[in-house]
Amino acid sequence: MAFLALFTKSFFLSAMLFVATFIYYLGFYVCKKHQNIQLSSAIVLYSLYLLMFFLVFTGGVANTGPLWIYIVAPVSLSIHGFRRGLIDIAVFTTLIILIMFIPSNIAYHAIYPIEFKLRLIYSFLTVSFLTTLYEYTRDHALKKTLELKHKYQKLANFDPLTNLSNRRVAYDILKQEQSHLSRNKEKLSILICDVDEFKRVNDQYGHNAGDAVLIELAKLFNEQIREQDCVARWGGEEFLFILPQTSAKNAAIIAEKIRSKVENHVINYQEHNIQITISMGIAQFEMDAGIDEVINHADKCLYKAKDLGRNRIQASNEN
Structure with a gap:
């Protein structure tokens, strides 16, 4: 997409996409080379947020940039888990609303019809809700699975009456x-x-x-x-x-x-x-x-x- 933007002479957009690509590779490198998953995840996630803010603010190609924000919810919940991911989505949604509804005389940005902005926000919130529901169900099932695994490991290794080794x-x-x-x-x-x-x-x-x-x-x-x-x-x-x-x-x-x-x-x-x-x-x-x-x-x-x-x-x- 960066090369496509370059061929269509959208030089600034192309440059931002190349920068985003480099940052994502940096996150992969940190994970692969230094085994620092926490830092790698932070690099990928927050650079993704910045890219989404940029696309909403500038409009991207033919004002279609905001359509990419739907990837934020699953990525946030996947990286940060249910609770922190939910907070990240709430903060991200608030900032997106501020960017889209800020008066253009205060800060010039891409202009979207009010119907588009409202439907974008409603649909994003719907996708976020469904993704959150899925993540909650998955997290709950994982915890139950781990509890059962711990229980069966204990039954396999310890006497249930005395709690001594068997x-x-x-x-x-x-x-x-x-x-x-x-x-x-x-x-x-x-x-x-x-x-x-x-x-x-x-x-x-x-x-x-x-x-x-x-x-x-x-x-x-x-x-x-x-x-x-x-x-x-x-x-x-x-x-x-x-x-x-x-x-x-x-x-x-x-x-x-x-x-x-x-x-x-x-x-x-x-x-x-x-x-x-x-x-x-x-x-x-x-x-x-x-x-x-x-x-x-x-x-x-x-x-x-x-x-x-x-x-x-x-x-x-x-x-």
Whole structure:
């Protein structure tokens, strides 16, 4: 269009279109080269506004310049989103009205029939309204989609009752920690914890009370572990603790602190005060040991702790 204006000897219009083309390319360059999308968007959008003001003010070719303003609404909403885009459109519309209705004796500009000006403004507002409605619907649908995505991601990664990591995530963490173990020669231990006589809690107080116990335990466990540690719901009333940079000896100290805390903790459920105990099995990763093998060692220690009377910890290197 700039070349077309040049061939028709509309030199000023041609120059402005060439300038606009350069500015748009500058916006593309900023986005491509510097990855600055915000600056790039501002360059494109506000240069577009200036071009539209110029076309309305001068009339463009045969006073058809104002017909280009219809692209403003979708571009504004696309770049700035619903709320800010709506403000931009309102400001743009106000300035267009001022330009078109300013008396020519104050500032000389293209003259349009009153019918054309009114219909242009009405049609522009109609297009802007429909575009805004579409953008609102799209934005609302996008937010709902993101909420559902976050919800399903949470369901995939976290236990819905305790909000702890689930078994799958815990296994993935163990794989990561095991790779660190092989590279950095660090120690890694796990604890498998089981609630003693949990069936009695369900039978005596009901399954809702059992759920309340598990929720309370999850909170207590999170309070007792270190920042680098992880606790996950392993299944039923079993929990798995992953303790990076921790030997079996130090893991036993942590386990005893947790066991003691649980033993002295009273869980209030409705009108009942529920006291429980836990048993824990400890196993340390060795360089050539697989994850399932170490978990199996910890499981055996857990059952040994239960056989020895419950409410105790048992490490794999203990008799």
